[in-house]
Amino acid sequence: MKTILILLFILMSPVLTGAQTLEEGKKQFHYERYQSAEASLHRALHFEPNNAEAWAMLMRTYIRLGKFTEASDTFSLAPESIRSEPFYRIAEGALLLKANSSLARSKFQEALHITKGKNIHIIATIADVNIESPHGDYQYAAELLKKALKKNKGNASLHSRLGKAFRKQHNGTEAYKAFREAIEKNAKETVAYYELGRLFLSQKNTELYTSYFLKAIESDPNFSPAYYALYNHYLYLNPAKAKEYFHQYMKNSDHSLQRSYSYTDLLYLTKNYDSAILAAKQLVMSERTTVQPRLYKLIGYSYQEKRDTGNALNYMREYFAVADDSNRVMKDYETMAYLYSRIAGKKDSAVRYFKKALALATSPATKIIYYKQLANLTTELNDHAAAAYWLGQIYCSDPGATNVTLFNWGLAAYKAQDYQQADSVFGLYTAKYADQGYGYFWRARSNAAIDTTMEYGLAVPHYLKLIEVIESDTLTDTNKKWLQEAYGYLASYEANTQKDYTQAIDLFEKILEIDPANTQVQRNIEILEKNLSIRNKPESESN
Secondary structure, eight states: OOOHHHHHHHHHHHHHHHHHHHHHHHHHTTTTTHHHHHHHHHHHHOOTOOOHHHHHHHHHHHHHHHHHHHHHHHHHSOOGGGGSSSHHHHHHHHHHHTOOOHHHHHHHHHHHHHHTOOOOHHHHHHHHHHHSSEEEOOHHHHHHHHHHHHHOOOOOOHHHHHHHHHHHOOHHHHHHHHHHHHHHHOTTTTTHHHHHHHHHHTTHHHHHHHHHHHHHHHOOOHHHHHHHHHHHHHHHTTTHHHHHHHHHHHHTSSSHHHHHHHHHHHHHHTHHHHHHHHHHHHHHHGGGGOOTHHHHHHHHHHHHHOOOOHHHHHHHHHHHHHHHHGGHHHHHHHHHHHHTTTTTTHHHHHHHHHHHHHHHHOOOOHHHHHHHHHHHHHHHTTTTHHHHHHHHHHHOTTTTTOOHHHHHHHHHHHTOOOOOOOOHHHHHHHHHOTTTHHHEEEEHHHHHSSTTTTOOTTTTHHHHHHHHHHHTTTOHEEEEHHHHHHHHHHHHHHIISSHHHHHHHHHHHHHHHHTTOOOHHHHHHHHHHHHHHHHSSOOOOOO
């Protein structure tokens, strides 16, 4: 008797092992652990090559992994003995969806015909294949599920599938109803909670989608997709919390390239820059020609945070060399600009990149930041015309701009020899700060530069106003210098243009009141007095 039992166990063990690995593969598929599912299903077929359901599950797994060619090649190895099985027909249909949807439909219908449309497992699998495939017929899936639910109203998983079919058709209202119905039938229907979370995520309803993702985890603590969804939610809001969810996701998911990328992103966002650099470099080495260009950027950003300008710039240059223009964002250009601004002789490059960043900026506050950087850099480069332009942008855009910005704008225009603009800017200054001498002084100088021969006396009214303002204020060293310049200009105007030597002498004497030791002014007075004496001589004496 013992011998018979041992023999039966030996004969049955491959079947048991095949069934166990099939169930294991289905469970892994449910948790979106497709690589593990693929391995388990291959093991199942090793023990049970005639298991048509295992073949169908393997094809579904390949499709979810995007391995269409590999799926077709592997399926060609299926034994002849299972080709009349309904699951085999479903597998055929799954592979045909991409190339020939009509023929795929006929294979699904054959599977239904064989089972007389009564096998819920077959119906659910056909629906799954259509819902999962990027080329599936979502309406057909919904119709099958509706029919099945007429006789199986208490089947929560069918309601969940119907919700997914509706969602694929962008029918959020009916999808919501189906998922809620699934939860009413089974409070532990994890997929329904998760899909409701995804539904409200698409509507950007933060409170609802996070609560449903949490409920999915409560109903099944091993459901990795919900952990990943919560990780994504907190990634930029709360990186530390995102890291907690990501670690849970890693425990319950397969290793994948995307997971490695996500973990590297998380290291950067949680400011573990050394670890982020190491992880990113490992990915660059392993992926080589297929590596995502953004990794170079991540390394560059990390080095920038470490104040390692040389390495940061090297990796950012690498990023710009391989990344498409359409993938570059404002911060990429900003980063390049700041890096170049720290390198001697590269400020012109910094200007170029700040301009590129500015072209992508939409926030007024961000634009003002870039205006200020550009104004500072162009001033350092002695490009006064450009500096005047950017200072003007600051003053006209920044509600908090002060008289200093306005003054610097006018001064830059003056240094750029754009005296008309300088006059206009300092005109604004005198209108807004009428009790300060700065505007009048530089407006006078600007007009003096326009009217170089003093023919029109353009600077005269501004120097007169400057004198008026200074005389009502404390006589500082700056005011003394301004007064001397004002009196000197007015004296020259009176002597050379108006020929009023008496008035010119009076104005020069005002300078001597401030600076009695000014020998040049004393000489000017002597010359004017001599000219005045000659002019006043009687005509007979002059002859």
